[in-house]
Amino acid sequence: MTASTHFQILIEKNQAKLSARRKVTNAAMLALTGLMTLLALVPLFWIVGYVIYKGGQYINLDFFINLPRPLGMEGGGVRHAIEGTLVITALAAVFAVPPGILAAFYAARYPNTPLGIALRFSTDVLSGVPSIVIGLFAYAIIVKPMGNYSALAGGLAMAFLMLPTIIRTTEEMIKLVPHNLREGSLALGAAEWKTSISVLFPAALNGIVTGFLLALARAAGETAPLLFTALGNERYDIRTIINNGIAQKQGVFQILGRIVDQPADSLPLTLWKYAQMPYPERVAQSWAVALVLMILVLLVNIFARLWVESRKRRLQG
Amino acid sequence: MKPNPLNIFLKRVREASQHGDIPWQVILILFSIIVMALALAIGWTLWRESAAARTTFGWNFLLPTSDPNWDPVNDNFKAWPFIYGTLLTSISAMLLALPVSLGIAIFLAELCPEWLKLPLNWLIELLAAIPSVVYGLWGIFVFVPLVVSPIADALFTGLGGLPLVGGLFAGPVPANGASRLAAAFILTIMITPTITAVSRDVLQAIPGSQREAAMALGSTKWESIWQVLLPYGLSGILGAVILGLGRALGETMAVTMVIGNSIEGSASLLRPGYTMASIIANEFAEAVSMLHSQVLTEVGLILFFMTLILNCIARLLVWQVARRTPQEART
Numbered sequence: 001m002t003a004s005t006h007f008q009i010l011i012e013k014n015q016a017k018l019s020a021r022r023k024v025t026n027a028a029m030l031a032l033t034g035l036m037t038l039l040a041l042v043p044l045f046w047i048v049g050y051v052i053y054k055g056g057q058y059i060n061l062d063f064f065i066n067l068p069r070p071l072g073m074e075g076g077g078v079r080h081a082i083e084g085t086l087v088i089t090a091l092a093a094v095f096a097v098p099p100g101i102l103a104a105f106y107a108a109r110y111p112n113t114p115l116g117i118a119l120r121f122s123t124d125v126l127s128g129v130p131s132i133v134i135g136l137f138a139y140a141i142i143v144k145p146m147g148n149y150s151a152l153a154g155g156l157a158m159a160f161l162m163l164p165t166i167i168r169t170t171e172e173m174i175k176l177v178p179h180n181l182r183e184g185s186l187a188l189g190a191a192e193w194k195t196s197i198s199v200l201f202p203a204a205l206n207g208i209v210t211g212f213l214l215a216l217a218r219a220a221g222e223t224a225p226l227l228f229t230a231l232g233n234e235r236y237d238i239r240t241i242i243n244n245g246i247a248q249k250q251g252v253f254q255i256l257g258r259i260v261d262q263p264a265d266s267l268p269l270t271l272w273k274y275a276q277m278p279y280p281e282r283v284a285q286s287w288a289v290a291l292v293l294m295i296l297v298l299l300v301n302i303f304a305r306l307w308v309e310s311r312k313r314r315l316q317g
Numbered sequence: 318m319k320p321n322p323l324n325i326f327l328k329r330v331r332e333a334s335q336h337g338d339i340p341w342q343v344i345l346i347l348f349s350i351i352v353m354a355l356a357l358a359i360g361w362t363l364w365r366e367s368a369a370a371r372t373t374f375g376w377n378f379l380l381p382t383s384d385p386n387w388d389p390v391n392d393n394f395k396a397w398p399f400i401y402g403t404l405l406t407s408i409s410a411m412l413l414a415l416p417v418s419l420g421i422a423i424f425l426a427e428l429c430p431e432w433l434k435l436p437l438n439w440l441i442e443l444l445a446a447i448p449s450v451v452y453g454l455w456g457i458f459v460f461v462p463l464v465v466s467p468i469a470d471a472l473f474t475g476l477g478g479l480p481l482v483g484g485l486f487a488g489p490v491p492a493n494g495a496s497r498l499a500a501a502f503i504l505t506i507m508i509t510p511t512i513t514a515v516s517r518d519v520l521q522a523i524p525g526s527q528r529e530a531a532m533a534l535g536s537t538k539w540e541s542i543w544q545v546l547l548p549y550g551l552s553g554i555l556g557a558v559i560l561g562l563g564r565a566l567g568e569t570m571a572v573t574m575v576i577g578n579s580i581e582g583s584a585s586l587l588r589p590g591y592t593m594a595s596i597i598a599n600e601f602a603e604a605v606s607m608l609h610s611q612v613l614t615e616v617g618l619i620l621f622f623m624t625l626i627l628n629c630i631a632r633l634l635v636w637q638v639a640r641r642t643p644q645e646a647r648t
Contacts, residue, residue, distance in 0.1 A: 026537035030428060036420025037437065040513070043506045044444045047455045102348040109345070119349045121632075122356040128560075128628035129359060129621060130567020132594045136601070136617040137359045140366045160359075163352065193341030221448025224569040224594070228602040268450045272570060275454050290451045301446045305439055 055291025084264035091155025100166030127164035151264035154230030169211025367615035410504035418512035445510035453574030495577035519553030556634030
């Protein structure tokens, strides 16, 4: 055997080893990425499953229609929190939707003007602001000057939180509307505003509504901005406020004013407070609240995404 | 006859707004400016509301210190324990979430069969949609006792005695498991969807020619991912990580529920602590003095600036990839 063939064999052996090693690494690492994906799904199914299991045990009709009982007593519900959540999210929607949609029209129509770039940048900034900081801001501009915690302040804090989501989804949906619709409308002699309102807006409406629902679901699950704006109020009871108002012959606006101008509770806020209490029945109720919140959020998310997907497919042909 | 300047002006206005476009634009611009002003107003309001705290304590408020001084009754405050708690939990969470998120992003962008893509994307996004308080509740009663406590014990016995990193794993491990480690783990779960979504988008934005070139040179799938795609999208992935870090810094409720809320000088990951967001959540509504609430507002201001800077860096990095890609794809 000559030296050169010996050398050749060594090289071939080495190559075979190397290629085997590369193949093994390839398979191992690719499998690892799949494993990571499974790993991330574990907490999702664990949380959802456990909350359904625990919350399902304590949920009943009383839970939805009664006010809380005094501490340490069985029974009672979280009607105050459900009403509070409704009031706060409704206020948030009123404050956030009109400016959000109008700003989104600007961002979609003039994305490359200085103002458009600045707008998108500040939307990014807003969406990155921690929710607790939004709470501090709402406290400083509403609670402090008005002198009391209120559902109004909570609703405004939620509106600030929803605004970036609404702007971004609306902008995307307007951009998805086919150009020929716009051009057709303009060619028919409709002005820019007329085109925006009666062509672009209806065409994008479904998407805008889903974006709004997603933002609303996110806001309904937020606690941090409400801690020192809505504060929490176990006696928040809209029916009593309305009945008292009617008995005292107050106008509609006065009654509405009293509904929004006092501290209110919300579901996540209640969950947070109950979870830290030493009373087992309150902790049990916090699981039920978690279940309600989670079902709400999951349903909205799933439906919104289904809707957006089908919408996208239709618009893109 | 000389035309009246007012009439000329009115005529101009009428001409300009003939089709109603000018008023419409004015409305759009107005609301855009309101949205922009909001971002500025947040910073400015926090700045103004923390004026007394800033003048009283100056920069000393932020400097690292070993004495955990937080005494609302005597108006004596130091923010370092919270800054440290926030940084420690967020950075640990980021380091833990990075490999997992990157793995998922690679799987979703490169390997996943088409029919599985949409459902998997949804599931990962659902993880981000679960309310923070629900994470916290699950954390206190399920995750921390079952998962975090055993890991904390193992870390304490394994690493607690080491010379350099020992301080980070010093005990005693609290009985209920509420610790900075628990917060870091919960944060890991919460920021994984963010990092995953952005790095997946970055990977998908890389032109196919890069993959084909790597394959043509004889690389395996993994080599093409590890040696070609990841370096190509590196700045975007870095942006994703920073975006995740920003989310972790501001996360409040879940962290407050599992971190144990105690102010102490210990640097250990296994001890209970506080973060900037959780001290605000716990004390602001019951602030005992004007200075106390101002100090908490200042903590919020620092948090605002931290997330602002991180977000700007992250957006720039992600933009860079997005902007560079189409041109190179064309050539």
